[in-house]
Amino acid sequence: MADKAALRALPSVDRVLAAPGAASMLQRFGRAEATAAIRAVLAEIRAGGATPVVPDAGGVAARAAAALEARDRSGLRPLFNLTGTVLHTNLGRAVLADAAIEAAMAAMRDAVALEFDLASGRRGERDDHLRALLRELTGAEDATVVNNNAAAVLIALNTLGEGRQAVVSRGELIEIGGAFRMPDIMARAGVRLVEVGTTNRTHARDYRAALGPDTALLMKVHTSNYRIEGFTAEVGGAELAAVARDAGVPLLNDLGSGTLIDLSRHGLQREPTVREAVEDGADLVTFSGDKLLGGPQAGFIVGRAELIGAINRNPMKRALRVDKIRLAALEATLKLYRDPDRLADRLPALGLLARRAPEIEAQARRLLEAVEQVLPADIAVEAVPCRSQIGSGALPLDTLPSFALRFTAPRGRDLEAFVAALRELPRPVIGRLREGALLLDLRCLTDEAAFLDNLAALAAPHGPV
Numbered sequence: 392m393a394d395k396a397a398l399r400a401l402p403s404v405d406r407v408l409a410a411p412g413a414a415s416m417l418q419r420f421g422r423a424e425a426t427a428a429i430r431a432v433l434a435e436i437r438a439g440g441a442t443p444v445v446p447d448a449g450g451v452a453a454r455a456a457a458a459l460e461a462r463d464r465s466g467l468r469p470l471f472n473l474t475g476t477v478l479h480t481n482l483g484r485a486v487l488a489d490a491a492i493e494a495a496m497a498a499m500r501d502a503v504a505l506e507f508d509l510a511s512g513r514r515g516e517r518d519d520h521l522r523a524l525l526r527e528l529t530g531a532e533d534a535t536v537v538n539n540n541a542a543a544v545l546i547a548l549n550t551l552g553e554g555r556q557a558v559v560s561r562g563e564l565i566e567i568g569g570a571f572r573m574p575d576i577m578a579r580a581g582v583r584l585v586e587v588g589t590t591n592r593t594h595a596r597d598y599r600a601a602l603g604p605d606t607a608l609l610m611k612v613h614t615s616n617y618r619i620e621g622f623t624a625e626v627g628g629a630e631l632a633a634v635a636r637d638a639g640v641p642l643l644n645d646l647g648s649g650t651l652i653d654l655s656r657h658g659l660q661r662e663p664t665v666r667e668a669v670e671d672g673a674d675l676v677t678f679s680g681d682k683l684l685g686g687p688q689a690g691f692i693v694g695r696a697e698l699i700g701a702i703n704r705n706p707m708k709r710a711l712r713v714d715k716i717r718l719a720a721l722e723a724t725l726k727l728y729r730d731p732d733r734l735a736d737r738l739p740a741l742g743l744l745a746r747r748a749p750e751i752e753a754q755a756r757r758l759l760e761a762v763e764q765v766l767p768a769d770i771a772v773e774a775v776p777c778r779s780q781i782g783s784g785a786l787p788l789d790t791l792p793s794f795a796l797r798f799t800a801p802r803g804r805d806l807e808a809f810v811a812a813l814r815e816l817p818r819p820v821i822g823r824l825r826e827g828a829l830l831l832d833l834r835c836l837t838d839e840a841a842f843l844d845n846l847a848a849l850a851a852p853h854g855p856v
């Protein structure tokens with residue numbers, strides 16, 4: 392502990408502010424912040440702490456600057472998603488295309504004709520920026536967009552069925568992570584849920600038997616994050632649309648992720664597209680902007696013009712609408728779909744999902760030696776095959792062959808500490824723990840040089856800063 396004589400040597404706030412090391416702190420954080428941080432460091436030293444030697448003005452300035460920098464670091468700073476889950480909800484789902492980023496930035500910087508019709512000079516509709524594109528890409532009569540797909544389902548249910556009943560199969564009463572449970576959303580939408588069929592088997596006659604004067608709609612829900620296998624039966628979109636049509640009620644099909652293209656072309660499992668759901672006769676189809684579609688968070692509703700009109704007139708729409716930044720990014724993302732041949736090159740979500748294992752393996756082998764050099768002595772690394780997941784409840788059982796760097800602590804040392812050190816890097820590295828090892832799946836690693844630069848901080852004398 393510092394003694395009294397030593398404390399008398401403690402520099403004043405003014406002397407610290409004048410120290411050469413303080414200039415950059417002043418420049419970056421301003422006088423008020425810098426002064427407060429210096430005072431805090433001085434108070435800490437006076438209070439005793441573990442400092443046997445009282446630092447000079449430069450030393451105090453360095454500590455104050457470090458404290459300010461730590462506080463300033465954003466929790467939302469970019470990280471390396473090497474979890475192997477490409478569309479990771481907790482890590483922000485789809486990484487946007489350059490075109491979308493540029494469009495969003497342009498919309499942020501300046502005024503735009505968000506609700507202004509440039510042709511006539513009159514008031515316009517914010518949805519008009521996407522309406523034509525969505526109609527073109529899905530074949531639907533009309534389209535609208537809200538905050539996310541949960542909001543799309545909420546407003547569609549509320550508009551079609553408030554105070555009345557919606558009929559859903561027991562096999563489709565999904566829960567998606569983050570408290571999205573179909574029965575709860577129905578309740579909040581003011582719709583009474585009528586469950587039909589059983590968990591594993593539901594037939595057209597089950598829906599028919601549930602129809603009554605209070606039936607407002609039939610609903611079909613994509614079982615995004617699970618699959619029922621074995622002795623099963625589900626009523627397909629086209630057949631259910633026929634039941635709805637006979638009954639004179641609309642069919643709402645919640646596709647969840649939703650895709651605009653045939654994914655099998657990119658080595659993924661085929662999923663029904665939004666266009667197919669529309670062609671099958673669904674009156675409304677809902678899907679996400681930031682799952683397989685690869686855009687920013689949004690929820691699309693496409694379908695019959697009369698129903699889309701009713702949704703747009705629902706006062707909830709005002710509360711669930713999206714801003715100009717996202718509209719600009721969505722428009723740019725959707726436009727990429729006009730050129731399917733180059734889509735995987737331009738849309739990162741698809742490009743990452745479409746990467747083939749041999750290419751990722753080559754990357755793993757390339758990185759191995761350089762990574763080994765910065766590792767703590769008690770951590771071993773090897774390149775191993777692994778399987779990536781698509782994530783966000785899209786194609787839950789379809790995993791993609793990939794390659795990973797696998798880290799172990801062979802002498803029983805603390806792998807957890809290493810995992811924590813990776814999280815504390817200037818750009819955090821997030822992997823997944825599996826069977827006592829840390830896997831860094833390289834599917835989503837696009838910038839190898841940045842990855843190695845960042846990792847070099849592990850070997851720095853004071854560990855990661």
Ligand SMILES: *Cc1c(COP(=O)(O)O)cnc(C)c1O
Binds near residue numbers: 679784
């Ligand atoms: C993901 C999903 C939702 C919710 O979509 P968000 O865009 O996350 O709000 C709703 N329904 C299904 C079937 C889903 O898969």
